[in-house]
Amino acid sequence: MKYEFSDDLKQAQTLDQEDVLSDIRNHFYIQPNQIYMDGNSLGLASKDAEESLNKMMNVWKTEGINMWDEYFHYGQKLGDECAKLINAEKNEVLITGSTTSNVHQCVTTLYHPTKDRYKILVDDLNFPTDRYAVDSDVRLKGYTPEEAVKVVKSPDGKYIDEDAVIEAMTPDVALILLPTVLYRSAQILDMEKITKAAHERGIFIGWDLCHAIGAIKMDFQKVQPDFAIWCTYKYLSGGPGSIAGLYLNKKHFDKTPGLAGWWGNRDDTQFQLKHQFQHQQDVSGWQIGTPTMLSMAPLEGTLKLINSIGMDKIRTKSLKITAYLMYLIDTKLSKYGCTVGNPREDDKRGGHVCLEHPNGYQISLALKDRGVIPDFREPDVIRLAPIALYTSYQEVYKMVEILEDIMSSKSYEKYSDKRGLVV
Ligand SMILES: Cc1ncc(COP(=O)(O)O)c(C=O)c1O
Known part of the structure; x- marks a missing residue:
């Protein structure tokens, strides 16, 4: 599907206002000052659970x-x-x-x-x-x-x-x-x-x-x-x-x-x-x-x-919010060598976005230090999963802003690329 995205915060706010699932987020334990992008590995706890x-x-x-x-x-x-x-x-x-x-x-x-x-x-x-x-x-x-x-x-x-x-x-x-x-x-x-x-x-x-x-x-x-x-x-x-x-x-x-x-x-x-x-x-x-x-x-x-809620609404939001993330990676991060490594077609991509960069592991550590929880898969893939049930468009926007700062300042270079126990 074609979406009309722009790279300003105002649009992220509008997208959240229009999101029919925005209230569902209140069912989940979202931690203050954290942007959770790892629901494709371990989904967040909910009050219902x-x-x-x-x-x-x-x-x-x-x-x-x-x-x-x-x-x-x-x-x-x-x-x-x-x-x-x-x-x-x-x-x-x-x-x-x-x-x-x-x-x-x-x-x-x-x-x-x-x-x-x-x-x-x-x-x-x-x-x-x-x-x-x-x-x-x-x-x-x-x-x-x-x-x-x-x-x-x-x-x-x-x-x-x-x-x-x-x-x-x-x-x-x-x-x-x-x-x-x-x-x-x-x-x-x-x-x-x-x-x-x-x-x-x-x-x-x-x-x-x-x-x-x-x-x-x-x-x-x-x-x-x-x-x-x-x-x-x-x-x-x-x-x-x-x-x-x-x-x-x-x-x-x-x-x-x-x-x-x-x-x-x-x-x-x-x-x-x-x-x-x-x-x-x-x-x-x-x-x-x-x-x-x-x-x-x-x-x-x-x-x-x-x-x-039903899978129709969940998939519709997932496709839109992942498309938004891909758009922001293209417009704000491609100049730093970041690429999208997943298929772009709606019927060919699942629920997460792959941000690829040769220093992916170090970037994923820098993200964690800034309150963003991604995960990393060898050799160079940062998996980012905006989850339809609880991720907001403003969180996606904020995360890309943090990434922009990490990439432009090259602050990821101070992290070792020696892999941890759970990457
Ligand atoms: C495709 C796939 N199969 C299996 C597993 C894990 O299997 P189990 O649930 O038995 O630990 C994972 C874990 O991430 C997985 O991604």
Whole structure:
């Protein structure tokens, strides 16, 4: 979409006045004198999340073991709320485990290699945990990653070529795992086109939605992938290490879970505690052990808030505020060698903007010292995420002003480029 932006503070103020989500910011704990641009790594705490966490504490305090009467299906209940964000059917989505353990769960469920079809196709830009999981899952079947993991290489280290992915779908490929939004460059892959191509070739396909869920709109009724997994601590603000999401297409409900546990057993026989596992014939059959209720509870609050707004409004603001940031980088920072490293098209970019500069790491440290929280990804990317729910246009404007000062004074040069523990 085309916007008419200008580089003065007055316009930032007007954009905030016109922002239909501006009041939502009051739900979040915004720290004074801080501009938080890292909601794509760890979303800010909200009062809604705090309330649902307190409620869960209270239920534990007052009900003890009786709490299970009400909360036995909590993973499914939150899954139903999450299903709305991707337009999936209710019983196909579950809140459980971590992104990584859910990769293992889905891959071990669907990956049954044969002599002719034994490869898993991945890309070389996805977040490494997915690759570690896939490598170990092929090892469990007696292969080495060198023989059974096929990697589509990015032509430029930034983007994935969708046609190259489709070309790599050879008859020896059994399963594909790809990110929907790339964690560094924010590129969106066309899930519908790639999933269709995989299915035409008899290949199962799963998507990592970590940087997509709560940031972009998705329609799983249309895409019909085999599985998807995601974390809930980024755009969904579920809390540090909050419990992850798992989607399993209903056509796989009859398959045996790769990683079985008693919480995946049929409800009506679970407490008979028999040694024959009978899995629940919906996504809840893919639960493993007792759900970690206190880590799940904050998500209830934020999902309620997000669903009360809807992804249409969230995506509309995200596209506008990221376009505004790109405009300010172009007009105010390009003279200092700063470039925009994410795709610019609306249907090709996720929820964050990549500011690239050879001294990116030092600049990110200088920003932190000035009260701006970005994050940095190797080799030269400062990721800046103005979050639709709580970032204002004036904050974006102010941050670019601070960046302008850091760049023109070269104050970043006083910082070491030796990397810290969490960059
Ligand atoms: C694409 C992607 N997958 C997975 C993860 C992390 O996995 P987990 O939630 O199991 O720590 C991240 C973390 O940033 C990620 O960006």
